[in-house]
Amino acid sequence: MNAHLRMVGFDGDDTLWRSEDYYREAQHAFERIVSGYVDLDDVHDRLYEVERRNIALFGYGVKGMTLSMIETAVAITDARISAADLRHIVDIGKSLLQHPVELLPGIREAVAEIARIHPVVLITKGDLFHQEAKVRESGLADLFRRIEIVSEKDEATYARLFAEFGLAPAEFAMIGNSLRSDIVPVLRLGGSGVHMPYPLTWAHEAQAELPAERTRMRSVTCAAELPAALRSL
Amino acid sequence: MNAHLRMVGFDGDDTLWRSEDYYREAQHAFERIVSGYVDLDDVHDRLYEVERRNIALFGYGVKGMTLSMIETAVAITDARISAADLRHIVDIGKSLLQHPVELLPGIREAVAEIARIHPVVLITKGDLFHQEAKVRESGLADLFRRIEIVSEKDEATYARLFAEFGLAPAEFAMIGNSLRSDIVPVLRLGGSGVHMPYPLTWAHEAQAELPAERTRMRSVTCAAELPAALRSL
DSSP states (O other), rough: OOOOOOEEEEBBBBBBBBOHHHHHHHHHHHHHHHTTTOOOOHHHHHHHHHHHHHHHHOOSHHHHHHHHHHHHHHTTTTTSSSSHHHHHHHHHHHHHOOOOBOOOTTHHHHHHHHTTTTTTEEEEOOOOOHHHHHHHHHHOOGGGGEEEEOOSSSOOOOOOOHHHHHHHHHEEEESSIIIIIHHHHHHTOOOOOOOOOOSOOOHHHHHOOSSSOOOTEEOOGGGGGHHHHHTTO | OTTTOOOOEOOBBBTBBBBBHHHHHHHHHHHHHHTTTOOSSSSHHHHHHHHHHHHHHHSHHHHHHHHHHHOOOOOOHHTTTOHHHHHHHHHHHHHHHHHHBBBBBHHHHHHHHHHSSOOOEEEEEOOOHHHHHHHHHHHHHGSSSSSEEOOSSHHHHHHHHHHHTTTTGGEEEEEESOIIIIIIHHHHHHEEEEEEEEEEEEEHHOOOOOSSOOOOEOOOOOOOGGHHHHHHH
């Protein structure tokens, strides 16, 4: 059983609450705007290429994505796009920052049940200001011992957090929808992971190579299965 | 003397390294672009008004400021500004994110001297990704016990940090250039503050009301005076 576990981490976006749906809607709105200027099949790929290149400068989050949308729109329309339409793209970003925080089914009960057994922490990636707003609005903040908003979820980040928490990696399990950000780095360090896939995954998060040895990993299809998955680790 | 002090905090922007200079340059570049369309005396005020309104949504930092510049440029040109010029505004933001980290005179020596006596922490506000990049590039990261990047520096934030650090407010002194963000909230909580003004101050940070009782506050004109100011507290 899991007597070795001393702390459980939860991801935020698409683990506790919906997020990727809103990004997809924003991308469709963006594609509708530029389709007034150019007839291209690969608008989505071109935007992703600009976003990917800008991540080193902007980091993750809505504001950087909005600036990448503006850059992409100017480039693919050969600067023919109107100022009014570029302003509409700013508004896409603004509405994305204000979307309601909608918890995934059963997640509140699952977090509460797990929090009765282990201290739980929230480890989420992206824009500090926007993530804080979502945590506040989620109504879940009180369940978490600590809330860590980080710029990247890689092995170095998890190792730093384990040191701050005073934990050995084997004492920690991470729950999340992203193999790349939530599962693989924690398994590599010697911790455990419970993967709860979300129906939509951003291309960037889908890039991950699982280690061959997966005895410390479980997969679930919904939040209700999380407590049992943790017990089985 | 300061036997009661158990930790000293430093602000980042315009305390450890230059920042406001680069924002001013960016604003001048913005004003040059819009001056090709309109002849207005109050471009700066209009931009500040949009920024101030957007802070509740964007938080602090370059990416939000760049989006506010685009919004302002479209508004004050009645949407006559070209896509190419709006793209130039995106580039202003990008170059602001890449400006070199230039330490203020004597700050490295002052931080090192204070770190030999007290644990020092860095408490900086703004965009997580950009602030982390500046901390890395500053070469000062190893001197700090902890690095806290927060979305707002108010009494609630300092109170949360004191709890995390296991400190009473009276055991903490904060060093920074902003009365509003570095000095007033810490004094109000019962801590100490050393104000080191920077020649340029963003209008937003200049808004502050000092408490009448200022026995726990010092002011210095340069970094070399910091160790003595702390000793005198």
